[in-house]
Amino acid sequence: MAFNPLDSTSWLSSLGALGVFLVLFAETGLLIGFFLPGDSLLFTAGLLCTAGTHAVHLSLPAVLLAAAAGALLGAQTGFWLGQRGGRVLLARSKNRHLRAGVERAEEILERYGYGKAIVLARFIPVVRTVLNPMAGALEVPTRVFTLWQVVGGLVWSLGVTLAGYGLGSSIPSIDKYLLPIIAVIVLVSLSPLAIELLRRRRAGASEPVSHARHAASEDS
Template identity: 70%
Template sequence: MIAPLHLSSQLAVNVLDAQSLLAAFGVLGVGVVMFAETGLLIGFFLPGDSLLFTAGLLCTGTGDHAVKLSLGPLLVAAAVGALAGSQCGYLLGRKAGGALLARSRSQRLREGAQRAEELLERYGFAKAIVLARFVPVVRTVLNPMAGALGVPPRTFTMWQVLGGLVWSIGLTLAGYALGSSIPNVDKYLLPVVAVIALVSLIPLLTEVLRSRRAAKAKEARG
Protein backbone atom coordinates (compact mmCIF):
# COMPACT_ATOMS: atom_id res chain seq x y z
CA MET A 1 0.00 0.00 0.00
CA ILE A 2 2.93 2.32 0.54
CA ALA A 3 3.94 2.50 -3.12
CA PRO A 4 0.45 3.40 -4.43
CA LEU A 5 0.08 6.05 -1.75
CA HIS A 6 3.47 7.52 -2.63
CA LEU A 7 2.60 7.49 -6.33
CA SER A 8 -0.75 9.18 -5.73
CA SER A 9 0.95 11.93 -3.73
CA GLN A 10 3.33 12.57 -6.66
CA LEU A 11 0.44 12.74 -9.09
CA ALA A 12 -1.41 15.26 -6.92
CA VAL A 13 0.19 18.25 -8.62
CA ASN A 14 -1.29 21.72 -8.59
CA VAL A 15 -0.66 22.94 -12.15
CA LEU A 16 -1.42 26.51 -11.10
CA ASP A 17 1.32 26.51 -8.48
CA ALA A 18 4.92 26.98 -9.67
CA GLN A 19 6.48 25.28 -6.64
CA SER A 20 4.22 22.24 -6.99
CA LEU A 21 5.12 21.85 -10.68
CA LEU A 22 8.83 22.20 -10.01
CA ALA A 23 8.78 19.76 -7.12
CA ALA A 24 6.99 17.16 -9.24
CA PHE A 25 8.69 17.52 -12.62
CA GLY A 26 11.80 19.67 -12.20
CA VAL A 27 13.51 21.15 -15.26
CA LEU A 28 11.56 18.93 -17.67
CA GLY A 29 8.32 20.34 -16.32
CA VAL A 30 9.47 23.87 -17.11
CA GLY A 31 10.01 22.99 -20.76
CA VAL A 32 6.65 21.24 -21.01
CA VAL A 33 4.77 24.13 -19.38
CA MET A 34 6.50 26.68 -21.62
CA PHE A 35 5.49 24.67 -24.68
CA ALA A 36 1.89 24.21 -23.52
CA GLU A 37 1.38 27.83 -22.50
CA THR A 38 2.75 29.30 -25.72
CA GLY A 39 1.74 26.61 -28.20
CA LEU A 40 -1.57 25.13 -27.08
CA LEU A 41 -4.68 27.17 -26.35
CA ILE A 42 -5.54 24.88 -23.44
CA GLY A 43 -2.38 26.10 -21.68
CA PHE A 44 -3.46 29.73 -21.32
CA PHE A 45 -4.01 29.32 -17.55
CA LEU A 46 -0.51 27.99 -16.77
CA PRO A 47 1.80 30.12 -14.57
CA GLY A 48 4.55 30.90 -17.08
CA ASP A 49 6.01 34.06 -15.51
CA SER A 50 6.03 32.82 -11.94
CA LEU A 51 7.32 29.39 -12.99
CA LEU A 52 10.35 30.83 -14.77
CA PHE A 53 11.17 33.22 -11.95
CA THR A 54 10.71 30.60 -9.23
CA ALA A 55 12.78 28.04 -11.12
CA GLY A 56 15.62 30.52 -11.51
CA LEU A 57 15.49 31.36 -7.84
CA LEU A 58 15.64 27.70 -6.83
CA CYS A 59 18.82 27.20 -8.89
CA THR A 60 20.78 29.16 -6.30
CA GLY A 61 20.48 26.40 -3.71
CA THR A 62 20.03 28.94 -0.92
CA GLY A 63 17.66 28.40 1.98
CA ASP A 64 16.22 25.06 3.04
CA HIS A 65 13.88 24.46 0.10
CA ALA A 66 13.74 20.82 -0.99
CA VAL A 67 13.77 21.62 -4.71
CA LYS A 68 17.20 22.26 -6.26
CA LEU A 69 17.61 22.88 -10.00
CA SER A 70 20.61 23.32 -12.31
CA LEU A 71 20.75 26.67 -14.10
CA GLY A 72 22.22 25.46 -17.42
CA PRO A 73 19.65 22.73 -18.15
CA LEU A 74 16.89 25.02 -16.88
CA LEU A 75 17.77 27.81 -19.32
CA VAL A 76 17.86 25.33 -22.20
CA ALA A 77 14.52 23.75 -21.24
CA ALA A 78 12.83 27.13 -20.78
CA ALA A 79 14.09 28.53 -24.08
CA VAL A 80 13.38 25.39 -26.13
CA GLY A 81 9.88 25.02 -24.68
CA ALA A 82 9.02 28.69 -25.25
CA LEU A 83 10.34 28.81 -28.82
CA ALA A 84 8.99 25.43 -29.93
CA GLY A 85 5.60 26.16 -28.37
CA SER A 86 5.27 29.52 -30.09
CA GLN A 87 6.19 28.06 -33.46
CA CYS A 88 3.73 25.21 -32.96
CA GLY A 89 0.93 27.66 -32.13
CA TYR A 90 1.72 29.67 -35.26
CA LEU A 91 1.62 26.58 -37.48
CA LEU A 92 -1.69 25.50 -35.96
CA GLY A 93 -3.08 28.95 -36.68
CA ARG A 94 -1.93 28.82 -40.31
CA LYS A 95 -3.58 25.44 -40.86
CA ALA A 96 -6.75 25.87 -38.82
CA GLY A 97 -7.24 29.59 -39.29
CA GLY A 98 -9.43 31.19 -36.62
CA ALA A 99 -11.44 28.00 -36.09
CA LEU A 100 -9.50 27.06 -32.95
CA LEU A 101 -10.31 30.34 -31.23
CA ALA A 102 -13.87 30.42 -32.58
CA ARG A 103 -14.65 27.07 -30.94
CA SER A 104 -13.37 28.11 -27.54
CA ARG A 105 -15.97 28.80 -24.87
CA SER A 106 -13.52 30.57 -22.56
CA GLN A 107 -14.35 34.26 -22.18
CA ARG A 108 -10.82 34.91 -20.96
CA LEU A 109 -9.39 33.29 -24.07
CA ARG A 110 -11.67 35.29 -26.35
CA GLU A 111 -10.66 38.53 -24.64
CA GLY A 112 -7.03 37.55 -25.03
CA ALA A 113 -7.57 36.94 -28.75
CA GLN A 114 -9.12 40.38 -29.11
CA ARG A 115 -6.18 42.00 -27.32
CA ALA A 116 -3.73 40.03 -29.47
CA GLU A 117 -5.39 41.22 -32.67
CA GLU A 118 -5.38 44.81 -31.41
CA LEU A 119 -1.71 44.47 -30.52
CA LEU A 120 -0.87 43.28 -34.04
CA GLU A 121 -2.83 46.11 -35.63
CA ARG A 122 -1.45 48.83 -33.36
CA TYR A 123 2.24 47.94 -33.19
CA GLY A 124 2.83 45.87 -36.30
CA PHE A 125 4.07 42.32 -36.44
CA ALA A 126 7.56 42.67 -34.96
CA LYS A 127 6.80 44.73 -31.86
CA ALA A 128 3.53 42.93 -31.13
CA ILE A 129 5.12 39.48 -31.24
CA VAL A 130 7.83 40.54 -28.79
CA LEU A 131 5.51 42.44 -26.43
CA ALA A 132 2.97 39.60 -26.32
CA ARG A 133 5.51 37.37 -24.56
CA PHE A 134 5.14 39.46 -21.42
CA VAL A 135 1.33 39.49 -21.28
CA PRO A 136 -0.43 36.42 -19.81
CA VAL A 137 -3.05 34.79 -22.09
CA VAL A 138 -2.07 37.12 -24.95
CA ARG A 139 1.20 35.22 -25.39
CA THR A 140 -0.89 32.07 -25.80
CA VAL A 141 -3.35 33.31 -28.38
CA LEU A 142 -1.14 35.66 -30.39
CA ASN A 143 0.78 32.79 -31.99
CA PRO A 144 -2.23 31.10 -33.66
CA MET A 145 -3.65 34.55 -34.38
CA ALA A 146 -0.46 35.48 -36.23
CA GLY A 147 -0.74 32.30 -38.26
CA ALA A 148 -4.41 32.86 -39.03
CA LEU A 149 -3.83 36.50 -40.03
CA GLY A 150 -1.07 35.53 -42.44
CA VAL A 151 2.00 36.95 -40.73
CA PRO A 152 4.96 35.86 -42.95
CA PRO A 153 6.71 32.77 -41.48
CA ARG A 154 10.16 34.37 -41.60
CA THR A 155 8.97 37.51 -39.84
CA PHE A 156 7.14 35.57 -37.16
CA THR A 157 10.00 33.16 -36.53
CA MET A 158 12.62 35.88 -36.21
CA TRP A 159 10.67 37.99 -33.75
CA GLN A 160 9.21 35.15 -31.73
CA VAL A 161 12.73 33.78 -31.21
CA LEU A 162 13.93 37.19 -30.02
CA GLY A 163 10.95 37.74 -27.73
CA GLY A 164 10.99 34.16 -26.49
CA LEU A 165 14.65 34.27 -25.51
CA VAL A 166 14.33 37.61 -23.74
CA TRP A 167 11.24 36.43 -21.85
CA SER A 168 12.27 32.90 -20.87
CA ILE A 169 15.94 33.49 -20.16
CA GLY A 170 15.42 36.99 -18.75
CA LEU A 171 12.85 35.96 -16.14
CA THR A 172 14.85 32.87 -15.18
CA LEU A 173 18.05 34.86 -14.70
CA ALA A 174 16.12 37.52 -12.76
CA GLY A 175 15.02 34.85 -10.30
CA TYR A 176 18.55 33.46 -10.12
CA ALA A 177 20.00 36.93 -9.49
CA LEU A 178 17.55 37.61 -6.68
CA GLY A 179 18.19 34.24 -5.07
CA SER A 180 21.94 34.80 -5.27
CA SER A 181 21.84 38.26 -3.73
CA ILE A 182 19.34 37.75 -0.88
CA PRO A 183 19.99 34.98 1.68
CA ASN A 184 17.02 32.65 2.37
CA VAL A 185 14.89 34.49 -0.17
CA ASP A 186 12.80 31.33 -0.59
CA LYS A 187 11.11 32.20 2.72
CA TYR A 188 9.54 35.13 0.89
CA LEU A 189 8.76 33.19 -2.27
CA LEU A 190 4.99 33.65 -2.20
CA PRO A 191 5.13 37.48 -1.90
CA VAL A 192 7.81 37.62 -4.59
CA VAL A 193 5.76 35.49 -6.97
CA ALA A 194 2.72 37.66 -6.26
CA VAL A 195 4.73 40.74 -7.23
CA ILE A 196 5.88 39.04 -10.44
CA ALA A 197 2.27 38.19 -11.30
CA LEU A 198 1.22 41.80 -10.72
CA VAL A 199 4.11 43.17 -12.76
CA SER A 200 3.21 40.85 -15.64
CA LEU A 201 -0.22 42.49 -15.76
CA ILE A 202 1.22 46.00 -16.22
CA PRO A 203 1.43 45.78 -20.04
CA LEU A 204 -2.17 44.56 -20.16
CA LEU A 205 -3.43 47.34 -17.88
CA THR A 206 -1.49 49.89 -19.91
CA GLU A 207 -3.11 48.69 -23.10
CA VAL A 208 -6.58 48.85 -21.53
CA LEU A 209 -6.01 52.44 -20.37
CA ARG A 210 -4.67 53.47 -23.77
CA SER A 211 -7.65 51.91 -25.52
CA ARG A 212 -10.10 53.72 -23.25
CA ARG A 213 -8.31 57.04 -23.74
CA ALA A 214 -8.30 56.55 -27.49
CA ALA A 215 -12.01 55.73 -27.47
CA LYS A 216 -12.83 58.81 -25.39
CA ALA A 217 -10.71 61.02 -27.67
CA LYS A 218 -12.52 59.61 -30.71
CA GLU A 219 -15.91 60.29 -29.13
CA ALA A 220 -14.86 63.84 -28.26
CA ARG A 221 -13.77 64.50 -31.85
CA GLY A 222 -16.97 62.94 -33.17
Protein backbone atom coordinates in the same frame (compact mmCIF):
# COMPACT_ATOMS: atom_id res chain seq x y z
CA MET B 1 0.42 17.40 -1.25
CA ALA B 2 -1.86 17.34 -4.32
CA PHE B 3 -0.47 18.59 -7.62
CA ASN B 4 -1.73 22.08 -8.50
CA PRO B 5 -1.28 23.08 -12.17
CA LEU B 6 -1.68 26.76 -11.22
CA ASP B 7 1.20 26.60 -8.75
CA SER B 8 4.70 26.96 -10.15
CA THR B 9 6.29 25.19 -7.19
CA SER B 10 4.09 22.14 -7.83
CA TRP B 11 5.46 21.82 -11.35
CA LEU B 12 9.04 22.31 -10.23
CA SER B 13 8.93 19.99 -7.23
CA SER B 14 7.21 17.26 -9.25
CA LEU B 15 8.97 17.48 -12.61
CA GLY B 16 11.92 19.83 -12.24
CA ALA B 17 13.29 21.23 -15.50
CA LEU B 18 10.87 19.04 -17.47
CA GLY B 19 8.04 20.95 -15.81
CA VAL B 20 9.51 24.19 -17.14
CA PHE B 21 9.52 22.80 -20.68
CA LEU B 22 5.97 21.45 -20.47
CA VAL B 23 4.46 24.64 -19.03
CA LEU B 24 6.14 26.94 -21.53
CA PHE B 25 5.34 24.69 -24.47
CA ALA B 26 1.67 24.45 -23.49
CA GLU B 27 1.31 28.14 -22.62
CA THR B 28 2.84 29.39 -25.86
CA GLY B 29 1.74 26.64 -28.23
CA LEU B 30 -1.63 25.30 -27.11
CA LEU B 31 -4.73 27.37 -26.38
CA ILE B 32 -5.55 25.16 -23.41
CA GLY B 33 -2.37 26.38 -21.71
CA PHE B 34 -3.39 30.03 -21.39
CA PHE B 35 -3.92 29.69 -17.61
CA LEU B 36 -0.49 28.23 -16.81
CA PRO B 37 1.97 30.24 -14.64
CA GLY B 38 4.72 30.98 -17.15
CA ASP B 39 6.26 34.12 -15.61
CA SER B 40 6.18 32.97 -11.99
CA LEU B 41 7.44 29.50 -12.96
CA LEU B 42 10.47 30.90 -14.78
CA PHE B 43 11.36 33.21 -11.91
CA THR B 44 10.87 30.51 -9.30
CA ALA B 45 12.92 28.03 -11.32
CA GLY B 46 15.80 30.50 -11.47
CA LEU B 47 15.51 31.09 -7.75
CA LEU B 48 15.63 27.36 -7.01
CA CYS B 49 18.87 27.05 -9.01
CA THR B 50 20.76 29.06 -6.41
CA ALA B 51 22.68 27.47 -3.57
CA GLY B 52 20.65 27.47 -0.37
CA THR B 53 18.26 25.53 1.81
CA HIS B 54 15.54 25.14 -0.83
CA ALA B 55 13.42 22.01 -0.61
CA VAL B 56 13.96 21.69 -4.39
CA HIS B 57 17.29 22.43 -6.07
CA LEU B 58 17.50 22.70 -9.85
CA SER B 59 20.37 22.87 -12.33
CA LEU B 60 20.61 26.29 -13.98
CA PRO B 61 21.86 24.99 -17.38
CA ALA B 62 19.06 22.40 -17.47
CA VAL B 63 16.42 24.99 -16.59
CA LEU B 64 17.70 27.49 -19.17
CA LEU B 65 17.73 24.81 -21.87
CA ALA B 66 14.22 23.63 -20.94
CA ALA B 67 12.90 27.19 -20.82
CA ALA B 68 14.32 28.13 -24.22
CA ALA B 69 13.16 24.88 -25.84
CA GLY B 70 9.65 25.13 -24.42
CA ALA B 71 9.24 28.78 -25.39
CA LEU B 72 10.57 28.40 -28.94
CA LEU B 73 9.01 25.05 -29.85
CA GLY B 74 5.70 26.07 -28.27
CA ALA B 75 5.44 29.31 -30.24
CA GLN B 76 6.34 27.60 -33.50
CA THR B 77 3.73 24.91 -32.83
CA GLY B 78 1.09 27.54 -32.13
CA PHE B 79 1.99 29.30 -35.38
CA TRP B 80 1.72 26.02 -37.30
CA LEU B 81 -1.69 25.30 -35.78
CA GLY B 82 -2.81 28.80 -36.68
CA GLN B 83 -1.88 28.23 -40.31
CA ARG B 84 -4.19 25.21 -40.28
CA GLY B 85 -7.37 26.80 -39.03
CA GLY B 86 -6.43 28.66 -35.86
CA ARG B 87 -8.53 31.70 -36.71
CA VAL B 88 -11.70 29.62 -36.76
CA LEU B 89 -10.77 27.93 -33.49
CA LEU B 90 -10.11 31.27 -31.81
CA ALA B 91 -13.37 32.72 -33.09
CA ARG B 92 -15.34 29.78 -31.72
CA SER B 93 -13.83 29.99 -28.26
CA LYS B 94 -16.29 31.09 -25.59
CA ASN B 95 -13.69 31.60 -22.88
CA ARG B 96 -13.74 35.29 -21.98
CA HIS B 97 -10.03 35.35 -21.11
CA LEU B 98 -9.08 33.92 -24.51
CA ARG B 99 -11.43 36.29 -26.33
CA ALA B 100 -9.93 39.24 -24.47
CA GLY B 101 -6.49 37.95 -25.38
CA VAL B 102 -7.47 37.73 -29.04
CA GLU B 103 -8.65 41.35 -29.05
CA ARG B 104 -5.47 42.48 -27.35
CA ALA B 105 -3.28 40.46 -29.74
CA GLU B 106 -5.04 41.94 -32.77
CA GLU B 107 -4.51 45.44 -31.42
CA ILE B 108 -0.83 44.81 -30.73
CA LEU B 109 -0.29 43.42 -34.24
CA GLU B 110 -2.02 46.42 -35.79
CA ARG B 111 -0.26 49.00 -33.64
CA TYR B 112 3.31 47.68 -33.57
CA GLY B 113 3.67 45.50 -36.66
CA TYR B 114 4.82 41.91 -36.78
CA GLY B 115 8.27 42.12 -35.21
CA LYS B 116 7.54 44.28 -32.16
CA ALA B 117 4.17 42.60 -31.56
CA ILE B 118 5.64 39.09 -31.52
CA VAL B 119 8.36 40.13 -29.06
CA LEU B 120 6.05 42.22 -26.86
CA ALA B 121 3.43 39.46 -26.64
CA ARG B 122 5.92 37.22 -24.82
CA PHE B 123 5.60 39.40 -21.75
CA ILE B 124 1.79 39.53 -21.60
CA PRO B 125 -0.11 36.52 -20.19
CA VAL B 126 -2.84 35.04 -22.43
CA VAL B 127 -1.68 37.26 -25.31
CA ARG B 128 1.46 35.13 -25.68
CA THR B 129 -0.86 32.12 -25.99
CA VAL B 130 -3.15 33.47 -28.71
CA LEU B 131 -0.81 35.65 -30.76
CA ASN B 132 1.17 32.71 -32.16
CA PRO B 133 -1.83 30.93 -33.77
CA MET B 134 -3.19 34.32 -34.81
CA ALA B 135 0.06 35.10 -36.61
CA GLY B 136 -0.28 31.82 -38.48
CA ALA B 137 -3.92 32.47 -39.30
CA LEU B 138 -3.10 35.97 -40.56
CA GLU B 139 -0.44 34.49 -42.84
CA VAL B 140 2.52 36.25 -41.28
CA PRO B 141 5.56 35.08 -43.30
CA THR B 142 7.11 32.04 -41.60
CA ARG B 143 10.62 33.46 -41.76
CA VAL B 144 9.51 36.74 -40.16
CA PHE B 145 7.58 35.00 -37.40
CA THR B 146 10.38 32.55 -36.66
CA LEU B 147 13.01 35.28 -36.42
CA TRP B 148 11.05 37.44 -33.99
CA GLN B 149 9.60 34.64 -31.90
CA VAL B 150 13.13 33.33 -31.33
CA VAL B 151 14.31 36.79 -30.26
CA GLY B 152 11.32 37.37 -27.99
CA GLY B 153 11.29 33.82 -26.68
CA LEU B 154 14.93 33.87 -25.64
CA VAL B 155 14.75 37.32 -24.06
CA TRP B 156 11.64 36.36 -22.09
CA SER B 157 12.45 32.82 -21.01
CA LEU B 158 16.14 33.30 -20.25
CA GLY B 159 15.74 36.83 -18.91
CA VAL B 160 13.07 36.03 -16.32
CA THR B 161 14.90 32.86 -15.25
CA LEU B 162 18.20 34.67 -14.81
CA ALA B 163 16.43 37.46 -12.91
CA GLY B 164 15.23 34.88 -10.40
CA TYR B 165 18.67 33.33 -10.22
CA GLY B 166 20.35 36.70 -9.73
CA LEU B 167 17.98 37.75 -6.97
CA GLY B 168 18.30 34.39 -5.24
CA SER B 169 22.11 34.59 -5.38
CA SER B 170 22.27 38.10 -3.94
CA ILE B 171 19.70 37.83 -1.14
CA PRO B 172 20.16 35.06 1.45
CA SER B 173 17.09 33.02 2.46
CA ILE B 174 14.94 34.74 -0.14
CA ASP B 175 12.90 31.56 -0.49
CA LYS B 176 11.13 32.59 2.73
CA TYR B 177 9.50 35.35 0.72
CA LEU B 178 8.73 33.23 -2.33
CA LEU B 179 4.94 33.55 -2.18
CA PRO B 180 4.92 37.38 -1.93
CA ILE B 181 7.48 37.59 -4.74
CA ILE B 182 5.37 35.35 -6.99
CA ALA B 183 2.32 37.47 -6.19
CA VAL B 184 4.20 40.60 -7.27
CA ILE B 185 5.35 38.92 -10.49
CA VAL B 186 1.78 37.90 -11.33
CA LEU B 187 0.51 41.43 -10.66
CA VAL B 188 3.24 42.99 -12.80
CA SER B 189 2.64 40.55 -15.67
CA LEU B 190 -1.09 41.24 -15.59
CA SER B 191 -0.68 45.03 -15.39
CA PRO B 192 -0.64 45.56 -19.20
CA LEU B 193 -4.02 43.86 -19.49
CA ALA B 194 -5.40 45.86 -16.55
CA ILE B 195 -4.16 49.13 -18.04
CA GLU B 196 -5.69 48.26 -21.40
CA LEU B 197 -9.02 47.37 -19.77
CA LEU B 198 -9.05 50.68 -17.88
CA ARG B 199 -8.22 52.58 -21.04
CA ARG B 200 -11.07 50.93 -22.93
CA ARG B 201 -13.53 51.65 -20.14
CA ARG B 202 -12.55 55.31 -20.13
CA ALA B 203 -12.82 55.43 -23.92
CA GLY B 204 -16.25 53.80 -23.75
CA ALA B 205 -17.42 56.26 -21.11
CA SER B 206 -16.25 59.24 -23.15
CA GLU B 207 -18.01 58.12 -26.35
CA PRO B 208 -21.57 58.96 -25.20
CA VAL B 209 -20.37 62.42 -24.14
CA SER B 210 -18.72 63.06 -27.49
CA HIS B 211 -21.81 61.83 -29.36
CA ALA B 212 -24.03 64.08 -27.27
CA ARG B 213 -21.83 67.10 -27.99
CA HIS B 214 -21.83 66.28 -31.69
CA ALA B 215 -25.62 65.98 -31.75
CA ALA B 216 -26.00 69.23 -29.86
CA SER B 217 -23.73 71.02 -32.33
CA GLU B 218 -25.77 69.70 -35.25
CA ASP B 219 -29.04 70.85 -33.62
CA SER B 220 -27.64 74.30 -33.08
